[in-house]
Amino acid sequence: MIFVRSKRAAERTLASVTGFIEKTLKLKVNKEKSKACPIWWTSLLGFSYYLTQGQVKIRVDRKAVNRLKATVRRITSRTWGVSMAHRLDKLNRFSAGWVAYFGLADSPKVFDEIDMWTRRRLRQAQWRQWKTARNRATNLRNLGIEEKMLGSEGLGGTRHWRTSKIAPLELGLNSAYWEARGYRPFKGSWSRRRPA
Template identity: 40%
Template sequence: MESVISFIEKRLKLKVNRDKTKVQRYSLSSLLGFGFHTPRWKVWNIRVSKKSINRVKEKCRVITTRNNGLSEEARIQKLKLLIRGWINYISIAGSVKHQLLRLDSYVQNRLRICLWKQWKRPGSRFRQLCKLGIDKKRTGYMLIVIESMHVWHRPLVYCVHFLIIIL
């Protein structure tokens, strides 16, 4: 480590921040939101780091909280800007389709939860689901099932999942 630092400082005449500088395996390192790995065929690949994905999820969570005072349209606009910018940044990484699909389902689920919480009472939920096209008998049965579930699992129910499609 010391030989590398002395080479960089003396030969290249660059300053090295000794607190941030470390030597570690390439699979554990992360640089500007990207990680590196080599699959079996020994070709270097770039992938999005877990820390970067968690950071974007946290920003999406902040935007989709109920106490930020945003309307549904404004919330969707902010999410579109955030996700579009992030996708443009990470587009140099090879295969991110799986990660983007998981992020998309996470954001859609958060938006469904916002709508579900906005409807507040079972009566208004019943009316809103009927407006979306579910027959009244099925809506009544579904509301009984949905109200007994945890809030994260409620939007995954068939009627809510397929009829409250926002993005």
């Protein structure tokens, strides 16, 4: 990846570098994968790029986020009959490797979005594990949710993804709840890898 200021300069540089690689180094350049384009049109190894205040910055490519979500969906599937502790252990192992790879990205918003979405996936799985309306209400009471709030929400429904967004669950199964049970947020792990 070579960054220059104009399309004309990019095309000239691409031709020059291609000539050097093929004529001097005797290597073959894949013309289909080689191109001159604005940095925000391309990605490499899960990263994409953007320009801000005259500087090129790195972010996590949207395709990489989609692949992450596919993995998190499997780990947090409400039909996977494992304990929450086992589920969180699997999730933490995956997130540690993912953040280690993408830690150099300048994408705080992306890591925030991933954490919010992952916690909602976990709420959905926890809701399924609690099974009955009575058990759900008891657990939410134990988490400090007021009785009037419990009465205003349907706690016996089977639409788990929709229910994972209702106020009693968001308040009771908040970020502190999950971190107390061992969940390591993507954003927190990413922040610790940033230079001071």
